[in-house]
Structures are given as C-alpha cells and as structure tokens.
Amino acid sequence: MVAFFSAVLAIAMSFAAGLSRLSKLWIVRTVTAVYVEIFRGTSLLVQLFWLYFALPFIGIELPKMLAAILAIGFNFGAYGSEIVRSAVLAVPKGQWEASVALNMKPWQRMWNVILPQASLRMLPPFGNQLVELIKSTSLVYFITMADLTYQAMVLRNNYISWTTEILVLLLLMYFVIATLVSMAVRLLERKWTAGRL
Amino acid sequence: MNAVVIDAFAGAEVPQPDPNPAAEVKPMVRYKGVTKSFGDLQVLKGIDLEMQPGEKVAVIGPSGSGKTTMGRMLMTLEEPTEGTIEVDGELLWHMQEKGRLVRANEKHLHRMRCSVGMVFQHFNLFPHMSVLRNVTEAPRKVLGLSKEEAEERAVSMLGKVGLDDKLKMYPANLSGGQKQRVAIARALVMRPKVMVFDEVTSALDPELVGEVLEVIREIAEEGDMAMMLITHEMDFAKEIADRVIFGADGLIVEQGTPEEIFDNPRSERLQNFLQRFRSN
Numbered sequence: 363m364v365a366f367f368s369a370v371l372a373i374a375m376s377f378a379a380g381l382s383r384l385s386k387l388w389i390v391r392t393v394t395a396v397y398v399e400i401f402r403g404t405s406l407l408v409q410l411f412w413l414y415f416a417l418p419f420i421g422i423e424l425p426k427m428l429a430a431i432l433a434i435g436f437n438f439g440a441y442g443s444e445i446v447r448s449a450v451l452a453v454p455k456g457q458w459e460a461s462v463a464l465n466m467k468p469w470q471r472m473w474n475v476i477l478p479q480a481s482l483r484m485l486p487p488f489g490n491q492l493v494e495l496i497k498s499t500s501l502v503y504f505i506t507m508a509d510l511t512y513q514a515m516v517l518r519n520n521y522i523s524w525t526t527e528i529l530v531l532l533l534l535m536y537f538v539i540a541t542l543v544s545m546a547v548r549l550l551e552r553k554w555t556a557g558r559l
Numbered sequence: 560m561n562a563v564v565i566d567a568f569a570g571a572e573v574p575q576p577d578p579n580p581a582a583e584v585k586p587m588v589r590y591k592g593v594t595k596s597f598g599d600l601q602v603l604k605g606i607d608l609e610m611q612p613g614e615k616v617a618v619i620g621p622s623g624s625g626k627t628t629m630g631r632m633l634m635t636l637e638e639p640t641e642g643t644i645e646v647d648g649e650l651l652w653h654m655q656e657k658g659r660l661v662r663a664n665e666k667h668l669h670r671m672r673c674s675v676g677m678v679f680q681h682f683n684l685f686p687h688m689s690v691l692r693n694v695t696e697a698p699r700k701v702l703g704l705s706k707e708e709a710e711e712r713a714v715s716m717l718g719k720v721g722l723d724d725k726l727k728m729y730p731a732n733l734s735g736g737q738k739q740r741v742a743i744a745r746a747l748v749m750r751p752k753v754m755v756f757d758e759v760t761s762a763l764d765p766e767l768v769g770e771v772l773e774v775i776r777e778i779a780e781e782g783d784m785a786m787m788l789i790t791h792e793m794d795f796a797k798e799i800a801d802r803v804i805f806g807a808d809g810l811i812v813e814q815g816t817p818e819e820i821f822d823n824p825r826s827e828r829l830q831n832f833l834q835r836f837r838s839n
Contacts, residue, residue, distance in 0.1 A: 460683035460742075463634050464697035464749060465672040468665065474700060478687045 368434035375439025380446025401440035489547030593642035604809035617796035676751030736767030
C-alpha cells in the first residue's frame with residue numbers, strides 16, 4: 363500500500379519537478395531546485411519523523427499512512443526529477459527542431475515527441491529507484507506502521523529463538539518483491555523498444 | 560445592378576501582362592538587413608534577399624558561411640540578431656504592439672510557421688513512430704485533420720516519394736535515403752508555401768544521394784512552392800534553381816541565374832570556390 367501510493371506520488375513528482383527544472387521561468391526552476399535539494403540532501407528517516415512527529419506541533423496532524431506516503435513520495439520524487447530532467451535533455455536537439463518545423467505547440471513537442479523518447483531512457487533508472495523505494499518502506503516501522511518489517515518484529519518478539527529464520531525470511535521477501543519489479547521493468551523496456559531502435 | 564457587375568468584370572480584365580511580373584508580385588520571403596551573432600562570432604553580417612512565390616533559390620558557399628543559419632532563421636529555429644524577415648508580406652520574428660515592433664510571441668510564430676517547412680540534414684525523423692505516423696502526426700495534431708484524412712494525405716505523399724510500401728516500418732529500419740524521403744513527405748504534407756532544404760544529401764552515402772535529389776526535382780517541377788535549397792551539390796543547384804546565391808563570410812557575395820553563377824562567376828571568391836569544387 364505505502365509502496366504503491368508513494369511510488370505513484372514519486373513518479374508524479376519526478377515528472378513535475380523534472381520538467382519544471384527545464385522551465386523558461388527562473389522562479390519555477392528555483393523553487394523546484396530548492397525542493398529537490400532539500401529532499402535529496404536530508405535523510406528519508408528524518409523527513410519521515412518530521413512529517414509525523416514534528417508537524418503536529420505546528421498544528422498539522424497527518425495519519426501515519428499519509429505521512430509515510432508523502433515522505434517517501436517526495437523523497438524519491440526529488441531523485442526521480444533528476445532522471446526525468448537528464449532523460450529529456452538527452453533527446454537529440456534535432457527532435458525539438460523537427461517538431462518546431464512541423465509547427466507543433468510547445469506542449470505537443472514535449473508530449474508527442476520528446477517524452478515518449480525520454481521515457482525509454484528513464485525506464486532503467488526508474489526501475490532502480492522503484493526497488494530502492496520498496497526497500498525503504500521498511501523505514502515506516504519507525505513511525506509504528508504495520509508494514510512487513512513491523513510484522514516480522516512482532517513475530518520475532520513472540521518467537522525470539524527464531525530470530526535468524528524470521529529475518530532471513532524478511533530479507534527473502536524484500537528480495538522477491540524487488541526481483542519481480544526489476545523483471546517487470548525489463549519486460550516493459552523490451553516491449554517499448556521493440557522494432558524501434 | 561447589372562452595370563455594376565459588368566464594370567467589376569471589366570475592371571478585372573484590365574491589367575495587362577506585366578513585362579516584369581516579379582515587380583508586381585508580393586515576395587514570398589524577404590530578408591532585410593539580417594545579422595546573426597553567436598556570442599562574439601558574427602555568422603551573418605547583413606543579408607538582404609527576396610524570394611518570389613514558387614521561386615527555387617539555391618544557396619551555395621563554403622562551410623561556415625552562414626547558409627544554414629539563414630535557413631534556420633526562416634524556420635524560426637534561430638532568431639535574427641538584427642534586421643527583419645518577412646514571409647508572405649508579414650513579419651516573421653516581430654509583431655506590432657502599440658505601434659512598436661516587438662519580439663514575436665509563440666502564438667505569432669505558430670501562425671507564421673504554417674507557411675514554412677524544412678527538411679534537415681540529419682532527417683530528424685521521430686524514431687518512436689512508424690513511417691506513416693511520422694507523416695500523419697502533425698497533420699492530425701497541428702492541422703486538426705481526422706485520422707482518415709491525414710492518412711489519405713500521408714499515403715499519397717509517401718507514394719510521391721516512392722515509400723508507400725513502408726508505412727508500418729520504423730525509421731531505424733530504413734536506409735538514409737529512405738529516411739530523408741520520409742522526412743520530405745513529412746514536411747510536404749503540411750503544404751507550406753516555402754520550404755527550406757538544409758543540406759539534405761550531406762549526411763547520405765554517395766549511392767543514396769540520387770534518389771533524394773530525384774524526389775526534390777519532382778517537387779520542384781510541380782512548381783508552386785518556393786524552395787530554398789542549401790546545398791553542396793553544384794550540378795543539382797544548376798539544374799533546379801531559378802536563381803543561385805553564393806554566400807561567404809556571412810554575406811551574399813554574388814547572385815544570379817545558374818548560368819551567370821556557374822559559367823560566368825564575376826567575383827574572385829566565387830571563382831576560387833568553384834575551382835576548388837571542380838578539382839575535387
């Protein structure tokens with residue numbers, strides 16, 4: 363749950379921030395740069411604590427779930443924005459020029475010509491990020507959310523002598539999830555590239 | 560009432576064939592004192608040039624003479640540093656605002672670009688689209704044609720360049736010559752009034768140059784579209800062009816009919832340039 367929604371938020375933020383950083387307006391660029399630097403430059407765990415434990419002091423109380431989704435989504439969105447930005451910049455200049463020559467409007471150039479090509483380049487690094495994101499959801503344990511790690515810990519308290527087995531199982535479960543995601547991304551990549559490059 | 564109608568008709572009949580039609584017709588393109596600098600480097604130092612509707616103008620000259628920049632300005636890919644460009648009687652890069660000339664906004668450029676098309680040296684086909692989609696994309700999204708109309712137009716245009724059997728292929732699977740022919744169809748399908756061909760054969764293997772030139776020759780013979788052919792193919796320029804322009808060091812050094820330019824070059828620069836070409 364946390365992983366899914368924070369991944370959706372992270373991807374949305376990646377595109378929003380990645381494209382904003384390429385904006386013609388300096389104010390948009392600056393605001394986005396500040397967001398990216400803050401969320402990249404501080405620890406995810408601290409951001410999580412901040413959203414969950416510090417915000418109530420200034421009168422904003424977030425449910426655990428929302429705090430977790432926001433922290434993870436914004437944090438990975440900040441990293442993802444760099445992926446989007448560099449992938450868009452990596453599309454050859456000639457593609458922009460051809461779309462100008464065909465009189466497309468700026469958003470049509472981006473949406474119909476540049477982004478489809480850039481997304482292909484984004485796919486492998488986004489796959490990495492997604493795996494990283496899934497693993498980082500274990501941090502929500504610290505704001506007492508009942509995720510996989512939390513369950514394992516509960517289990518461990520009850521069967522303390524099985525600690526090794528339980529933690530090995532926990533590792534395995536993360537590993538399986540991560541592997542499935544990697545495979546899905548690779549499949550998608552192959553499908554999009556088919557016959558085109 | 561009748562009398563008025565007859566008068567109107569009579570009036571329409573009056574103009575006699577002009578001995579110098581070029582003077583009557585509004586030029587399709589007009590460069591006025593156009594310069595372009597990239598940082599400290601001035602690549603165009605004051606270009607004045609007119610192209611008539613349907614006129615085929617070849618632009619020749621050594622590399623770095625600013626030929627390509629000239630064409631790119633017409634396609635609104637490069638903004639002039641000074642001077643103005645008019646297309647079909649209207650300013651391209653500027654517009655009137657409260658009686659002053661200001662820099663054109665995107666909306667103005669969008670309207671003006673309807674009249675201009677361009678084919679690039681490196682094709683710049685969209686690699687993620689099939690051949691057909693490359694040619695239908697802009698008619699559908701920009702001109703607002705339906706899928707059927709756009710495809711009909713695209714297929715007939717691809718037929719003209721001899722590629723209507725490759726509709727489903729992707730650019731990566733085409734030869735350079737085929738890619739360039741698709742690019743030509745993609746530009747033509749927008750029906751521009753003037754088209755820039757920017758060294759369209761320079762990136763091709765020698766054996767593929769012919770098929771592309773053949774297509775351009777056919778388009779030129781159809782007539783009504785003005786063409787700016789920036790090229791290193793001297794024989795081709797001589798054959799196709801109504802007028803040849805020789806540019807060097809950011810200036811138009813000499814211009815005239817193909818015969819004047821190739822058989823009777825006046826300036827020393829042009830003589831040297833042609834000499835070098837022939838000895839190659």
